[in-house]
Amino acid sequence: YHNPHFIGNRCVITHLMEWKYDDIGDECERFLGPYGYGGVQVSPVNEHAILDRRPWYERYQPVSYDLRTRSGDEQQFRRMVKRCNKAGVRIYVDIVLNHMTGGQSGQGTNGNHYNGITMQYPGVPFGPNDFHGHESCQTKDLEIHNYSDRNEARNCRLSGLRDLKQQSEYVRKKQVDFLNHLIDIGVAGFRSDASTHQWPDDLRSIYSQLHTLNKEFFPENSHPFIYHETIYYGGNGINSNEYTSLGRIIEFRFYKEITNVFRGNNQLRWLKNFGTEWGLVPSNDALVMIDSHDLRVGHTGKLGFNINCFEARLLKASTAFMLAWNYGIPRVMSSYFWNQIIRDGKDVNDWVGPPTDQHGNILSVHPNADLTCNHEWICEHRWRQIYNMVRFKMIAGQEPVRNWWDNGDYQIAFSRGSHAFIAINLQKNGDKNLRQRLHTGLPAGTYCDIISGDLIHNKCTGKSIQVDKNGLADIYVGHDELDAFVAYHIGARI
Ligand code: ARE
Ligand code: CA
Known part of the structure; x- marks a missing residue:
């Protein structure tokens, strides 16, 4: 059942x-x-x-x-x-x-x-x-x-x-x-x-x-x-x-x-x-x-x-x-x-x-x-x-949570193995923007944020990131943005 x-x-x-x-x-x-x-x-x-x-x-x-x-x-x-x-x-x-x-x-x-x-x-x-x-x-x-x-x-x-x-x-x-x-x-x-x-x-x-x-x-x-x-x-x-x-x-x-x-x-x-x-x-x-x-x-x-x-x-x-x-x-x-x-x-x-x-x-x-x-x-x-x-x-899928990162309070990020990555910013005080170079777990490439947009005709209609060969990328979530998070996965890679 x-x-x-x-x-x-x-x-x-x-x-x-x-x-x-x-x-x-x-x-x-x-x-x-x-x-x-x-x-x-x-x-x-x-x-x-x-x-x-x-x-x-x-x-x-x-x-x-x-x-x-x-x-x-x-x-x-x-x-x-x-x-x-x-x-x-x-x-x-x-x-x-x-x-x-x-x-x-x-x-x-x-x-x-x-x-x-x-x-x-x-x-x-x-x-x-x-x-x-x-x-x-x-x-x-x-x-x-x-x-x-x-x-x-x-x-x-x-x-x-x-x-x-x-x-x-x-x-x-x-x-x-x-x-x-x-x-x-x-x-x-x-x-x-x-x-x-x-x-x-x-x-x-x-x-x-x-x-x-x-x-x-x-x-x-x-x-x-x-x-x-x-x-x-x-x-x-x-x-x-x-x-x-x-x-x-x-x-x-x-x-x-x-x-x-x-x-x-x-x-x-x-x-x-x-x-x-x-x-x-x-x-x-x-x-x-x-x-x-x-x-x-x-x-x-x-x-x-x-x-x-x-x-x-x-x-x-x-x-x-x-x-x-x-x-x-x-x-x-x-x-x-x-x-x-x-x-x-x-x-x-x-x-x-x-x-x-x-x-x-x-x-x-x-x-x-x-x-x-x-x-x-x-x-x-x-x-x-x-x-x-x-x-x-x-x-x-069944990929485990990896690459956990947090700033000590209201900002977090993690990957699901090497398939997907999310960062959330609910910062209320201090430095409110999330701006970090983070391990995404993802293979190198350009990825579209599927929250601010989509991958359409091989272009991102919203934000995007470059993941380098070590899986690192510059992640940004402004505190005043429409959405409090960004998300990337291998299905939305250019
Ligand atoms: C309606 C009227 C009542 C009237 C009754 C009979 O509103 O005033 O007395 O009819 O004439 C839904 C509505 C009810 C409605 C009922 C029947 O929410 O308002 O009553 O349909 O039409 C408890 C139960 C839990 C239940 C919740 C609502 O344990 O099972 O109350 N949830 C389910 C559904 C509801 C549905 C029913 C059950 C009934 O999801 O949509 O009711 O089929 C603590 C306790 C919980 C308790 C909770 C209530 O946490 O531990 O056990 O939940 O408080 O806040
Ligand atoms: Ca009963």
Whole structure:
């Protein structure tokens, strides 16, 4: 369950939050495939509650396991999976198994009624006996109050969401059928939502009943890739290592430490041994990110600390470090525009759903000739500084980090063997420009900076460096430049 089944040397996932399946199919063919992305995480695909104002988070309130959402129906989902696999891009589905809806009633996206008060979900069907109650959850209101209490966190309700009794063979069977349906269609794996709120043994039992991946797209006997949302920062919370035998975990300590460094609370030079020596799980157990659908609106972590698309320079630099460093499988968040208004540390518009027309249909994505998207869709994954670092990571491959240099605080540089080199300058005081003759590890030649430009028709459209026969070059990153870093690799050499 740890292998993402990337094709070739692809190695990065992007989360195309709330995109329509037809658009994702287009994107796999016209951009993700050609630019080297390995896979797409898609927002939950099963029927979910329709809530007032259509917030993005309604997709985290399942009503049944029918495949129909505002992103499309089952036929469209199937077409997308096929097109993406053919383009060399894998599909990972965000699966919400811990719970159904909150305590309201209404209709789901496939027309099924549900009642969260009586706990009736005829679309599955699930009834009151399929949910945890007072016999297993000890809190008076059935809510989780103490996230560190292992029983409470698993058997009580996560913010009112009706908590499924995954100990029941019947509940497991319904969930196994749902996942096998997706596997048979050709997905490569899953993001497991709210994993810490599910017993590892229940998940183990469910996974043990899963089919191997579809042989039309995957080698025989391949198992789905599964990465778990376990928010653990150390201390007495539920340790994410309870889940590493089940697949990968999303390593939140990566996001937290890197954000902390790039916000200037910790010097960049300390990153020299970033990874397990900082207490992170082994690289092969980790999936990492800078931003996510929750972080961007402060549903996890804190606004003002989390880095999202509204701080583009910081987001690019921290993402570049994630993609240059040799740790975990990186995931790049790709969001849509919303009107962020922060009051008392909270984003008043943290609920705002994807861009739609006046009938509530999600808008299509129409990229511009310069590869960026229009206003409504941010498309961070299409920013040059980010997609060129995806290529950087591909070219770096498994080469080790070498030629580490730092100036003692906020300037660093390192190479990935003899394939690639990056220098970052977040200097706040003293001599602010990074101007150094450094060992790049690269073979002699002229290299284009893939951050300020590209290699086009054998010319650099941005900065460039001359690497001499000893691998030395003059590296420059001014403190006031558009981007806080430069990056060079053997794929962009003249
Ligand atoms: C919505 C409303 C609620 C309402 C509920 C039920 O906002 O007010 O009570 O519906 O009616 C998302 C949204 C929620 C939303 C939910 C369902 O973020 O706001 O609730 O969808 O529509 C904990 C969990 C972690 C979870 C985060 C958000 O451990 O699993 O909270 N993350 C996932 C997804 C979310 C999603 C859900 C789970 C639910 O990524 O997008 O919620 O499916 C400490 C703790 C962590 C805790 C964290 C929260 O770090 O250790 O365990 O995370 O704080 O900041
Ligand atoms: Ca639970």
